[in-house]
Amino acid sequence: MKLKKINYFNAVIYIIYIISIGYFLLNKDYGNAALSTVAFIINLILRWVYSKNFILLDNSLYIVGSLFILFCLVFGSSFGLYDKINHYDDFLHFWSGFITVKIGFNIIKFVGINNFNSKLLIVILLFFFAMGFASVCEIVEYSLDTFFNMSTQKGGLTDTMHDMIDALIGSIIMIIYYMRKI
Known part of the structure; x- marks a missing residue:
């Protein structure tokens, strides 16, 4: 099915x-x-x-x-x-926070960190995995703008910080979900 x-x-x-x-x-x-x-x-x-x-x-x-x-x-x-929908980029960065925490959680299960008594360790790993991925995305955007003359970061540093905060909020929500699930 x-x-x-x-x-x-x-x-x-x-x-x-x-x-x-x-x-x-x-x-x-x-x-x-x-x-x-x-x-x-x-x-x-x-x-x-x-x-x-x-x-x-x-x-x-x-x-x-x-x-x-x-x-x-x-x-x-x-x-x-x-360009046509306000905060479309914010929505996708928020969504990416969910996705990266899900990927991180699957990796944790795969490598056998199944001692869920250590919720703090799980939270730390998921948090840093999600934020690391968000920073790599911002480096890619910066590289596209620099080397290919694109305009992925139209707001410069402000755009980058908003994107990171969006991913942070999405990842925190997903981490809370997994902590309640464990």
């Missing part, structure tokens, strides 16, 4: 990608067609990793990760929702 739901999910996602790529090609917007194609390929790779039963990539992380790629690269960048 779960496989059937995942297959329906994939079908919907793939249709959105194909329609998006077709739309950009018809409008001779080859840059956004290429970006949407790259996002589609990333999603196919994620699907392949998921199909190999990679222990760190469970159902919920696969679905959320696939949606995150779609919302960031296709809707955000290609269709310009970063």
Whole structure:
């Protein structure tokens, strides 16, 4: 039953990608067609990793990760929702806090830190994992702006700090969720 739901999910996602790529090609917007194609390929790779039963990539992380790629690269960048919707970028950085804590929690389970009596250790590991990932994302944005003359950090340092705070809030909420679950 779960496989059937995942297959329906994939079908919907793939249709959105194909329609998006077709739309950009018809409008001779080859840059956004290429970006949407790259996002589609990333999603196919994620699907392949998921199909190999990679222990760190469970159902919920696969679905959320696939949606995150779609919302960031296709809707955000290609269709310009970063510029058209106020706080769209904030929402995605907030969401990334959830995702990175989920990844961190799966890693903790995988490596066998199953002594959940030490909640403080789990909190520290999840927190630093999420914030480390958020800082890497900001370094990538800075690098894109510097080396490829893009404008991912339109607000400069203020944008960077808002993004980090958004990820911080999302990660704290997810950490609290996991601490209650343990």
